[in-house]
Amino acid sequence: MFDNKETFKSIFQRNLVSKLGKPLEEATQEDVYHVLGSMIREYAGQDWATSNQGFKQRQDKQVYYFSLEFLIGRLLGNNLLNVNELELVRDSLADLGFSLEDVEEQEADAGLGNGGLGRLAACFLDSLASLGYAGHGCGIRYKYGLFEQKIINGNQVELPDNWLEKGNEWEVRRPDKKVEVKFWGRVETQEENGRYQFVTKDAESVVAVPYDVPIIGYGHPHVNTLRLWSAEPKRESSLDTPSNYYGYLDYSRSVESISEFLYPDDSQYEGKLLRLKQQYFMCSSGVQSALRTFNKLGLSYDRLPDKVAFHINDTHPTLVIPELMRILMDDQGYGWDEAWDITTRTVSYTNHTTLSEALEKWPVSMISKLLPRIYMIIEEINKRFCAMLLDRYPGDQERITHLAVIAHDQVRMAHLAIVGSHSVNGVAALHTEILKEREMAPFYALYPERFNNKTNGITHRRWLMHANPKLSHLITETIGNAWITEPGKLNELTTVSQDASFQEQFRAIKRGNKERLAAYILDHTGTAVNPDSIFDVQVKRLHGYKRQLLNILHVMHLYNRLKNDPTFDIVPRTFIFGAKAAPSYYFAKKIIKLINNVASTINQDKAVNDRLKVFFLENYSVSLAEKIIPAADVSEQISTAGKEASGTGNMKFMMNGALTIGTMDGANVEMAEQVGEDNMFIFGLRADEVLNYVHSGSYRPGELVSQDNRIREVVEQLIHPGAFCHREGEFWDIYDSLVAHGDEYFVLRDFAAYAEAHAAIDVAYRDIPDWTRKAVLNTAQSGIFSSDRTISEYATDIWGIEPVSGYWKG
Numbered sequence: 090m091f092d093n094k095e096t097f098k099s100i101f102q103r104n105l106v107s108k109l110g111k112p113l114e115e116a117t118q119e120d121v122y123h124v125l126g127s128m129i130r131e132y133a134g135q136d137w138a139t140s141n142q143g144f145k146q147r148q149d150k151q152v153y154y155f156s157l158e159f160l161i162g163r164l165l166g167n168n169l170l171n172v173n174e175l176e177l178v179r180d181s182l183a184d185l186g187f188s189l190e191d192v193e194e195q196e197a198d199a200g201l202g203n204g205g206l207g208r209l210a211a212c213f214l215d216s217l218a219s220l221g222y223a224g225h226g227c228g229i230r231y232k233y234g235l236f237e238q239k240i241i242n243g244n245q246v247e248l249p250d251n252w253l254e255k256g257n258e259w260e261v262r263r264p265d266k267k268v269e270v271k272f273w274g275r276v277e278t279q280e281e282n283g284r285y286q287f288v289t290k291d292a293e294s295v296v297a298v299p300y301d302v303p304i305i306g307y308g309h310p311h312v313n314t315l316r317l318w319s320a321e322p323k324r325e326s327s328l329d330t331p332s333n334y335y336g337y338l339d340y341s342r343s344v345e346s347i348s349e350f351l352y353p354d355d356s357q358y359e360g361k362l363l364r365l366k367q368q369y370f371m372c373s374s375g376v377q378s379a380l381r382t383f384n385k386l387g388l389s390y391d392r393l394p395d396k397v398a399f400h401i402n403d404t405h406p407t408l409v410i411p412e413l414m415r416i417l418m419d420d421q422g423y424g425w426d427e428a429w430d431i432t433t434r435t436v437s438y439t440n441h442t443t444l445s446e447a448l449e450k451w452p453v454s455m456i457s458k459l460l461p462r463i464y465m466i467i468e469e470i471n472k473r474f475c476a477m478l479l480d481r482y483p484g485d486q487e488r489i490t491h492l493a494v495i496a497h498d499q500v501r502m503a504h505l506a507i508v509g510s511h512s513v514n515g516v517a518a519l520h521t522e523i524l525k526e527r528e529m530a531p532f533y534a535l536y537p538e539r540f541n542n543k544t545n546g547i548t549h550r551r552w553l554m555h556a557n558p559k560l561s562h563l564i565t566e567t568i569g570n571a572w573i574t575e576p577g578k579l580n581e582l583t584t585v586s587q588d589a590s591f592q593e594q595f596r597a598i599k600r601g602n603k604e605r606l607a608a609y610i611l612d613h614t615g616t617a618v619n620p621d622s623i624f625d626v627q628v629k630r631l632h633g634y635k636r637q638l639l640n641i642l643h644v645m646h647l648y649n650r651l652k653n654d655p656t657f658d659i660v661p662r663t664f665i666f667g668a669k670a671a672p673s674y675y676f677a678k679k680i681i682k683l684i685n686n687v688a689s690t691i692n693q694d695k696a697v698n699d700r701l702k703v704f705f706l707e708n709y710s711v712s713l714a715e716k717i718i719p720a721a722d723v724s725e726q727i728s729t730a731g732k733e734a735s736g737t738g739n740m741k742f743m744m745n746g747a748l749t750i751g752t753m754d755g756a757n758v759e760m761a762e763q764v765g766e767d768n769m770f771i772f773g774l775r776a777d778e779v780l781n782y783v784h785s786g787s788y789r790p791g792e793l794v795s796q797d798n799r800i801r802e803v804v805e806q807l808i809h810p811g812a813f814c815h816r817e818g819e820f821w822d823i824y825d826s827l828v829a830h831g832d833e834y835f836v837l838r839d840f841a842a843y844a845e846a847h848a849a850i851d852v853a854y855r856d857i858p859d860w861t862r863k864a865v866l867n868t869a870q871s872g873i874f875s876s877d878r879t880i881s882e883y884a885t886d887i888w889g890i891e892p893v894s895g896y897w898k899g
């Protein structure tokens with residue numbers, strides 16, 4: 090791209106003048122960010138056009154990954170990495186008096202997602218482009234991303250995330266590619282030549298305008314598209330009377346609200362009309378736009394499944410199924426059976442959770458009014474599906490009601506997604522087993538060939554090469570650079586895991602990352618951190634099943650011991666938390682408050698704060714994760730077994746050489762298979778044991794409270810004013826959830842095992858060479874968790890595609 094530093098510097102300065110009218114001396118860091126970003130975007134534009142032409146000429150099958158969430162984070166550093174200009178730009182900017190790291194800080198995170206599901210979609214985009222697949226994202230350009238979290242007096246406060254305030258260098262508005270999406274109205278049936286035609290009358294039209302973001306592949310000129318849709322009002326010509334004009338303003342505001350904000354709830358379904366509108370808006374726009382591209386090939390729609398795959402990320406985009414049926418039947422004239430065959434062969438679906446409270450069920454009254462034609466189609470899908478079931482299970486009405494797509498006046502989106510697609514996958518081996526054997530067992534009995542597992546992955550380009558450049562260099566110096574394109578080769582590090590000089594360098598890098606995080610913490614909290622302490626980190630969304638509560642109760646216990654037992658000797662430990670709670674999730678917010686109370690008491694207590702410190706870092710986000718994860722020694726992955734579908738943070742920590750303390754849940758199970766249980770700290774109930782307790786109803790947390798002094802002491806501290814509880818009953822709700830309401834997440838049941846695992850960490854950390862060996866082995870065995878592996882599996886097993894261009898080996 091730039092031949093050398095001098096060329097870069099002169100092009101850069103020219104752009105500074107032409108774009109901002111500023112000479113170098115007057116440029117701010119923000120100016121540098123904007124100019125550099127626009128240069129990279131424009132440069133990628135060439136390859137983008139070439140990639141698109143290539144797709145068309147070769148008639149490559151296109152994958153469209155539909156997701157309500159893409160948690161991208163920042164793009165500057167990653168794009169520089171992928172176009173292979175990171176070093177040159179860093180050095181050149183340094184010559185000009187700027188630090189690339191500081192310039193990167195100017196970019197707002199694209200926080201268009203809640204957590205794991207949205208971040209997975211972003212990792213997948215990076216892998217699709219880097220492996221040279223024709224695979225694109227389809228989502229919504231929310232004006233406001235996930236809220237910004239502030240902690241005030243220990244409580245979470247949400248502020249709007251106005252991420253577009255300073256503009257977005259990466260997007261291109263494409264008004265020429267707009268489509269129209271229709272809501273409300275009524276369906277009229279007309280008979281034409283003996284065939285029924287369905288026409289929706291008096292519908293409200295919304296214009297969907299795409300904003301395209303180039304997704305640049307690593308090391309070769311392959312650029313895919315993330316197409317984010319924005320809702321705009323349709324301009325009517327007859328606004329001549331004042332009442333019409335005010336009516337138009339109302340309409341216009343209601344339209345714009347569709348792409349206004351991302352719903353900040355995860356794992357908690359709420360039947361909000363606006364959310365349903367968002368879903369259909371995205372599905373309809375994406376399907377129409379993909380079919381427009383397909384149309385240019387001049388092929389029959391019979392060939393659609395050979396040329397197009399629609400993948401739906403969780404059930405949120407399930408309306409892709411009836412929308413495709415609608416277009417095939419109403420616009421293309423297909424009969425039901427042919428349209429159904431084409432649709433099911435085109436669509437595939439990933440399940441991301443078995444939590445029943447997250448399952449989407451839309452009220453029939455809502456869907457049928459908002460989307461009358463779509464609802465008719467869903468009804469017909471349900472009718473035919475139930476008829477098939479009746480044939481198979483005659484008289485078994487109970488089973489049929491249990492499986493139906495529509496029952497009890499609700500449309501069950503997961504059922505619609507399974508029935509209407511050719512592939513259903515879970516996101517880790519254990520999760521897929523639970524789907525097959527438990528949650529979706531009756532569907533598995535019907536369609537065993539549809540179910541498959543695709544264990545999640547993370548892009549090692551963002552999470553290792555970009556987040557931890559020094560470790561990446563050390564790895565390359567040691568085993569060569571083949572691991573970059575074949576991350577499985579990280580396992581060649583196994584041979585140096587005990588090499589003293591390698592270990593020393595590995596540790597120095599971790600230490601440097603810890604110093605950097607310590608500086609961040611000091612800057613943001615005013616409290617100093619000892620970089621020689623064990624950095625023990627739990628960062629993820631706040632949810633009961635993720636058990637941040639188990640972690641903080643154990644910290645409270647450590648504090649109690651340090652205060653009461655003068656012989657208690659521990660390696661200094663710094664516990665770090667980061668988590669956003671859904672704004673309406675009362676219990677989760679109480680846990681944030683508890684963590685902050687504990688942090689403030691411990692950090693101020695001179696009797697312990699040389700050995701124990703606790704931090705809650707506010708506004709956990711992708712860019713903060715990139716600072717925290719490379720600095721971690723211990724990774725907390727402690728969900729109630731059977732509840733965490735996969736987890737992906739677990740993989741990021743592993744890749745960066747942290748040791749996991751975790752339950753046998755989600756992908757932790759496969760991590761243990763890779764690295765060996767000796768190199769992790771596995772504890773707690775297994776998924777089948779949890780299930781047995783649930784079935785038998787035999788778990789009695791109250792007994793643990795009376796039997797175990799440690800537990801009794803900490804649960805009492807939740808309600809009696811003292812070190813952690815500032816007023817009588819401050820944490821009654823937490824106390825009750827554990828003691829009176831049966832401790833749904835088995836926090837107390839796993840407490841003893843968890844404390845034991847922590848004690849084992851304390852012992853293990855004292856043997857520095859052996860700890861380092863384990864850490865190196867974790868990095869070495871993490872390659873399989875690259876999303877490149879995951880995406881290759883989706884490509885082969887689900888989408889039936891091959892790379893259309895290969896890595897550039899230059």
Ligand code: 26V
Binds near residue numbers: 516
């Ligand atoms: C659910 C809902 C429910 C309705 C309201 C809006 C909303 C928004 C997001 C979600 C997603 C919940 C599912 C989810 O995020 N699952 C996570 O997916 C990760 C990627 O597969 C996986 O690693 C995590 O274990 C899983 O919890």
